[in-house]
Amino acid sequence: MQKRFSFPPLPRTALAIAAAAALALSGCAGSSGSGTPAESYAASGQTGSPSNASSDAASEQARFDAFLAHQFQESVQDDPLSLHFLVRNPENYGITEPEMKFPEYSLEQLQKDSEENAAVLEELSSFDTSLLTSDQLFTYRMMKDTLETEAGSKGLELYNQPLSALIGTQAELPTLLAEYTFYNRADIDHYLALLSQIDTYYKQLAAYEQAQADAGLAPSDDTIDRILKSCKSYLIRPENSLLTETFASRLNAVEGLSNAEKASYKAKHLTILKEHFIPAYTNLSKALESLKGSHPEVGGLSTYEHGREYYAYLAAALTGTDSSVDALKTRIEKQMQADLSEIRVRLKEHPELVRQMTDSAITLSDPDEILQNLQTQIQDDFPALTDTSYTLKYVPEALESSLSPAFFLVPPIDSDGSNTIYINEKASTEQNLYTMLAHEGYPGHLYQSAYFNDREPVPVRRLLACGGYNEGWGLYSELYAYSFDNGLPEAVKPLMRCSEASSYGLYALLDICIHYDGWDLATTTSYLENSYGFTDPESAREIYLAIIDNPGNYLKYYTGYLEILTMRQEAEEVLGNKFNAKSFHQFILNMDGASFRVIKPYFQTWLMTEKLHV
Incomplete structure (x- = not known):
């Protein structure tokens, strides 16, 4: 899991969405960078003539660079925690020192952000794309895709889930605060000011959860219990806190601090933990306890009024795929069957591999x-x-x-x-x-x-990076590692890879079945037993509840992997022995986190180019 600031996955301005979900961002505002592949595609479908390529083009390109720089600045200016993890020297990006507080989280703010998304999209549409450089056009397409996809959440702002047991704000935010690097004395003061606002921020999250409950969208009691368990992990003596453990070492990294100054900072830090951090988790826990009974039914998003609609948006936003939910389900099932069939065929031909799989490590x-x-x-x-x-x-x-x-x-x-x-x-x-x-x-x-x-x-691309691209690459890399020289027998490696891939596929499939198709625990348990031999009902329940807590999360990993795998399979089929893995990986990496909706036309041009020139 790549920690880009997943506190919380809030749709602020389409770019601020990503800022709030991004722990690190990229290069220099206005920089054209190394460019993207398939430059011949960049002009496809455009209507400009070569005569425009002088002063008009230069003017439009400069205007677009200024627009991108402004969007980057606006997206991170009011989010100091994200900003700190994105750039070390914000002044180099035209960003002034922000007020040290967490961004507002409320239904009203989310609705305002939705309106701002529409305004940014309208401004983006004002550019003459025929005058942009190929690199600018790639960024334009990334931004347009993000904004149009986010429009699918309009009216569904109360379906967001800032809190969840494993990847919610309350679980991850302390780790990010513990990693808040002190480059100088000002960073220490900024960190302490921000930390002292955590109870105010959690109060906003509690109010948002109450608004959900009032609208009939509260989490189930089981889900609340798992979030409460996560909160309890942080309700320990401040002296033993993760933040306290790292604070001293971070202070030591700042040059010029006397022992007396360090002692003063430590005392202030401990006071803030006692007066703000612990109360934040205590009060949030109380607020969640009060919501129990609001939604007694344990089920996926489909149990809520517009849950299936929200899940369709979530699938598009998180995975970056151009497949509908139903089509994606079919693709997942097909790939799972291919992997399982490969295992069956190999084991039938070589029964001894069953023992080798068990004994090999x-x-x-x-x-x-x-x-x-x-x-x-x-x-x-x-x-x-x-x-x-x-x-x-x-x-x-x-x-x-x-x-x-x-x-x-x-x-x-x-x-x-x-x-x-x-x-x-x-x-x-x-x-x-x-x-x-x-x-x-x-x-x-x-x-x-x-x-x-x-x-x-350009740095704004980090803000637009698609989760399916990032985690799809991570899973692709994880499964690719089975092919390395790692001690496993050669005959076992593809079996282990297919087995692991099908496990991820199963979770992605269940994600759709539970949240979109409306499977309950009994249906899920029956499916796992009849199709995969799961005989332990408690294990089935754990899987079911894990998917309930994190809609779209498992889908994001496997769909991203599936999209990359599908492109590779097509490239291998078209190029035959001319296929080069390094060239393919370079193409994927050069896509800079774009959704697969944006990537696919570039892939077709790359494939054509490889076929002609390899």
Whole structure:
């Protein structure tokens, strides 16, 4: 899981959406960067003539650059936490020092953001795309796709879910605050000012949850209980808090602080934890407790009045696919059957592989050794990068039940290139650590982020990055790692990959069945038992509730992977022995986080170019 600031997934202005969901953003405002592939496609469908390519073109291109820079500034100006993780030196991007507070979260604000989206889309439509450069046109298409997709949420603002057990604001925000880097003394003051606002911010979230309940959209009691369990993880003595653990080391990184100043800062920090942080979680928990009984039915989004409509929007926004929900379901089922069929055929031909699958294991288990190994393994099939450093950290024991198995924190685009990967020892095992670090590290999110920064595209593209693209690449990388030299027998590798892929596919399929088709627990349990041999009803219940809590999340991973896999399969079929994995991966990486709706026409041009020139 790539931690782009997922606090909370709020649709502020279409760009601020991404700002609130982005822990790191990109290059210099107005920079054309390295460009995107398929430049011949850039002018397709446009009506301008070559005679426009002088002063008119230069004027329109300058106006568009100014528009992009303004949108970037507006999107992050009022979100200081996102801003801190996006850029280290905001003044270089024309951004003045913001007021240290969390962005407002309310129904009224979300509705206002929806109106602002429409205004931005109207302004975007004023540009003559025939006069833009190919690189600008790519950004234009990214932004247009994002804004048009977000229009699908208009009138459904109360269906957002800022709180959830695993990836909700209350679970992730403390980790982000703990990673708030102090580059100088001002950063310490900014952090403390922001931390002192957390109770005010959580009060807004509680009011939003109450508004949902008043509209008949409250979460079920079971879901509330799991969120409460997450909150409880942070209701410990401030002296033992994750924030306290990291505060001292962050202070030590600031030059020029005397021991007396450090002691003063520590005392102030502890006071804020006692007077603001603990009350934030205490009051939020009380507010959630009071909502119990508002929605007794345990079920997916389809149990709410406009739930299926919202899920269709969510699927389009999170995955970036151009498939309808029904069509996507068919595609998922088809790929799952292909993977399971490959397993059956191989095992039928070689029964001894059953035992080998059980007995075989990836030999590497030390995280540092794994990451070093992965950097070596990717050299043949993935483009070269500048050197990247990383820091491995472990989720504190008290938070192991509340956080993901692993996640990567994207650094600021103008930082020193350092990267942080968190490992949750409770949720990870030696067996899955290798592929998990391929997902988070190489060639997954760390590599993906470094590649993006090396290209220095316009920063607004980070705000527009599609979750399906990012997590699809992460899952693609995770499954690709089964092909590396990792200690597994060659005959076992494709079986392990297909088995793992079908598991992700199953969760994505159930995501649709539960939230869109309306499956209840009994139907889900029956399906798992009859189709996959799940005999433990408690395991089936855990799967069901995990999907209930996070609509669209599992769908995002697998659909992104499926889109990349589908393009690769087409490229292999068309190019035959001319197919080059490194060239394909470079094309995908050059797409800078665009939705697959935007990528596909570029892919067809890339494929044609490869066929003609390889």
